[in-house]
Amino acid sequence: MIKAISLEEAVGTQLAHDITEIRPGEFKGPAFCKGHTVCDEDICRLQRLGKNHLYVIDLEEDEIHENEAAAILAAALAGEGIVWENNPREGKINLHAALDGLLQVNVRALTAFNLVEEVMCATLHNHTLVQKGALVGGTRALPLIMKRAAIERAAAIARQKGGVLTVQPLRVARVGLVITGNEVYHGLIQDRFAAVLSQKVQSLGSEVAALAFAPDDAAAITRAIHSLLDAGCDLLLLSGGMSVDPDDVTRHAISQAGATELHYGAAVLPGAMFLVAYLEDVPLLGVPACALHHPATVLDLALPRILAGEHIGKKELALLGHGGLCRDCPECSYPHCPFGKGT
Numbered sequence: 001m002i003k004a005i006s007l008e009e010a011v012g013t014q015l016a017h018d019i020t021e022i023r024p025g026e027f028k029g030p031a032f033c034k035g036h037t038v039c040d041e042d043i044c045r046l047q048r049l050g051k052n053h054l055y056v057i058d059l060e061e062d063e064i065h066e067n068e069a070a071a072i073l074a075a076a077l078a079g080e081g082i083v084w085e086n087n088p089r090e091g092k093i094n095l096h097a098a099l100d101g102l103l104q105v106n107v108r109a110l111t112a113f114n115l116v117e118e119v120m121c122a123t124l125h126n127h128t129l130v131q132k133g134a135l136v137g138g139t140r141a142l143p144l145i146m147k148r149a150a151i152e153r154a155a156a157i158a159r160q161k162g163g164v165l166t167v168q169p170l171r172v173a174r175v176g177l178v179i180t181g182n183e184v185y186h187g188l189i190q191d192r193f194a195a196v197l198s199q200k201v202q203s204l205g206s207e208v209a210a211l212a213f214a215p216d217d218a219a220a221i222t223r224a225i226h227s228l229l230d231a232g233c234d235l236l237l238l239s240g241g242m243s244v245d246p247d248d249v250t251r252h253a254i255s256q257a258g259a260t261e262l263h264y265g266a267a268v269l270p271g272a273m274f275l276v277a278y279l280e281d282v283p284l285l286g287v288p289a290c291a292l293h294h295p296a297t298v299l300d301l302a303l304p305r306i307l308a309g310e311h312i313g314k315k316e317l318a319l320l321g322h323g324g325l326c327r328d329c330p331e332c333s334y335p336h337c338p339f340g341k342g343t
Contacts, residue, residue, distance in 0.1 A: 004053045007043050014038075017066065017144050018090045021049055030090055035069060064148040066091035066151030069119075077113070077121055077139055077238050079163025082264035091144070095123075095137040097130040100205075101169040103310040109157060109164050116154040118142045120318050123165060125341045129304055130167060146311030169308040172257035173235040174209035175201045175220040176228030178221065180240040192292060193239040200299065201237070203282045204307055209233050216241060225284070233285055235306065237299075242288040244272040251275050254284055263314045268340075269300025283312070296326060296334035 005181060014035050032042070049194035059065065064072075067088040074084045074093040083098040097103065099160040105126040114120055132134055141151060157162050177197055184191045191213070198208045211233045212224040221241070228236055241250030251264055259277040260336075264286075266274040270293075275286030283306050291297045301320060302312055310316075323342025326334075 001313055005314070006053060007038075007046055007051065007078070011038050011040055011043075019049060019051065020090055022311040024068075029088040034088075046205070055082040059145065062148050063145050064141075064151055066141045066144050068147070069146060069151045072151055072155050073119060073121070073139045073141065073158065076158035077137065079166035081167030081169070082163065083167050085108040087211045088140075088315055090140075092138055092140040094135055095165060096137070096204075097132055097134045097136050097167045099167055100131050101170055102304050103128045103130050103136050104166045104168055105134070106161060106164050109160055113157045114163060116150060116157065118146050121152045121164065127301070127305060127340070129335065135166070139144040151178060167232060168308040168310075170205055170304060171309065173201075173206040173307060174233050175206050176210045176212070176233030176236045178224045178228065178236060178238040179211070179213050179248055181265055184240075185213050193287075196291060197237050197239065197287065200303060204304060206235070206307065216249055218256055221250055223256045225257040227252065229279070229282065233255060235280075235285075237285050237287055238275075239287045240289060242275060242286050250286055251277075252334045254279075254286065257284075259284060261313070261315055263312075263324065266298045266302075266324075267319075268298040268301065268324035268326075270294045270326055271301075274298040274302070274317070276302065276317065277313075280336065294326065294328070295332040297337055298324070300334065 014037050015032055017034050018030035019032040020029065022028045031045065070088045070091055070093045071086045074095060078084055078095055081101060082099050084095050086094055086330045103124055103126065105123050107126055110121060110123065119141055121137060121139040133236050177194055179191055179193050183189045194211055199209055210228050210233055212228055214220045214224040227235060239251055241248040254277050255262055257279060259279050262277040264275045266272060268274065270290035271288055273288040277284040285299065285302065287299050291296060291299055298320065323338060323340055
């Protein structure tokens with residue numbers, strides 16, 4: 001139960017909630033925090049903030065204060081790799097990354113959570129690369145006082161499958177590069193793909209452990225794949241030979257190498273002719289030629305997920321279609337743009 005009292009009556013009582021002050025362009029936050037004991041000197045400032053009454057709260061057994069509710073919600077939402085402090089501000093608690101890695105959001109559970117009356121949670125996009133300490137989400141109970149049952153129902157939804165938000169660390173992979181193409185193999189043109197792929201691998205904390213060149217010959221490419229696996233590589237990137245030309249044989253070589261799972265084509269531009277295959281537990285990524293000319297392609301969307309331990313299959317490649325269209329801006333701002341943000 002909430003009872004309104006005049007400011008004069010409120011002197012000596014403790015505030016039941018934060019009181020927000022907004023100074024446009026300067027400040028937004030609590031002018032007075034929950035628990036503050038009102039004194040005579042506070043009256044004028046409270047009046048300037050538009051407060052003519054304050055409130056005394058007498059909770060019923062089935063009711064809960066916004067701060068306690070926010071803590072219950074945060075604990076349920078936070079999965080592995082997420083930290084938060086039980087120090088609500090204006091009834092809100094922020095969720096932060098506990099480590100560098102890939103943010104994973106259970107979008108279906110988040111939606112179900114937000115369908116519960118009088119609670120909310122907002123997050124960054126699923127599959128966002130984050131650094132330790134980064135703000136990844138925030139939650140609050142909307143009213144000052146609400147029914148405990150609603151909070152418990154929302155928390156139960158959020159706790160399913162280990163929380164709504166997690167951050168998965170990227171493993172340090174020993175990456176092997178296979179650069180295909182007659183022109184490069186025979187020295188007619190200088191290779192540029194190895195440098196591009198190496199930079200992307202190293203920016204994610206992995207290392208290029210071996211490099212092999214092969215002509216447009218399925219048997220030669222197959223031999224190169226096995227040589228890199230024998231060298232201890234646990235992730236292979238293969239460039240070139242991904243289009244529909246008759247001499248583009250890289251995907252056929254991957255199949256001949258013994259891949260037990262192969263998915264060709266991704267709903268992404270640039271990068272539609274992307275390939276994902278698995279040879280036992282080793283992922284093989286076929287990178288189309290667009291990666292030479294575009295700063296951000298399907299590889300930038302898939303590689304972090306592979307390093308975070310996610311298995312990329314046909315469904316995952318299809319889901320990339322929502323948000324998978326690059327605007328090809330004159331100055332690329334990826335990842336601070338909509339590309340790849342639909343899943």
